[in-house]
Amino acid sequence: MALGKDYAHQHCSVARALEVIGERWTLLIVRDAFYGVTRYNDFLTHLGIPRAVLVARLRSLEEAGVLDRRRYQESPPRDEYVLTERGVALWPVLLSLGTWGTAHVDGVPTLRSFVHADCGAKLDPHGQCTACGRVVPVEDVLLVPGRDLDPEPGNPVSRALLKPHRLLTRLDVERG
């Protein structure tokens, strides 16, 4: 739970949403899932999250129906975590948070932005393309690195995200 038992008494869908995705790290895991990260180890190294916390979050997101856990190899058994429809529905939350952070948190330079793949123009907080004005479906959103982005060369996930990347497509992470 995000805020203790009291959350259950909140008469508000915002509070209920926060019960599911309001805990520390949870939305960053969801963000990485939008970026195409699927594996425990990639979440771990990209986020720098404690292992026990990552496992707990992945389990609770799976239980909440936000992530789907599926076997990608049998020997040894290995699972990957993919956004469900319910998880993909969190896109407006992530987008509005991201644009707010860019516009209103002091000292946040242009690290990455969300652009309309068709137009190349940025999205506004409501998900509309600032060029064509349409509400862009999340499949047509491109994550592009900004000029202030630190490449962080030691991290394979960060390296993979140096190229523009379409959301919800699998990220090609180098394995060593």
Next chain:
Amino acid sequence: MALGKDYAHQHCSVARALEVIGERWTLLIVRDAFYGVTRYNDFLTHLGIPRAVLVARLRSLEEAGVLDRRRYQESPPRDEYVLTERGVALWPVLLSLGTWGTAHVDGVPTLRSFVHADCGAKLDPHGQCTACGRVVPVEDVLLVPGRDLDPEPGNPVSRALLKPHRLLTRLDVERG
């Protein structure tokens, strides 16, 4: 901080936004501010939040430029907390969270909804009126109680919210 020192290392505006508004209780305080709650005591009783935590959150929201603290009486000195422009800019975040909670968290009945004051129709996750299709400015959003709302008669803030209420307008809370 929402997630410890590590957050500073996140190369992402989502993470930066969560540093400001990602902590426990913070977004619920912002939500209540949108509802027109302005005073310490009203936040306290409506949220059921520990006093020390409320003070800490109000201070950090003030410091982040989300809330403005202003004196409303001199003797004894009393301050109220009002959303700044930066705080009002959080509207898309709150809206998308609320609609996601309503649509995707199991067992959340219709407690309250956001409707377009002109049309009376609900808003979609991107802030568009489901009747007229326009993106509705937050000043034209009405918070209306749903049929599953528990009146919670002991709480003056809850009682005040039993009537439809326009966002960002001061809530008329009975004082004892």
Next chain:
DNA sequence: AGTTGTCAGTTCGTTCAATGAACCTGTGGA
């Protein structure tokens, strides 16, 4: 056959934040 490496965890001691109850301060009103 033994060693090394990878992936996905679990365990555990320490640190840090949230919780909730009690207390404090300045003031106005009965």
Next chain:
DNA sequence: TCCACAGGTTCATTGAACGAACTGACAACT
């Protein structure tokens, strides 16, 4: 004079996050 109120502060207890170390199943190399 005594009480209530608004807006806090203090403090002991609980619980969660942190991070380092360890585990287990397997593959690939030597």
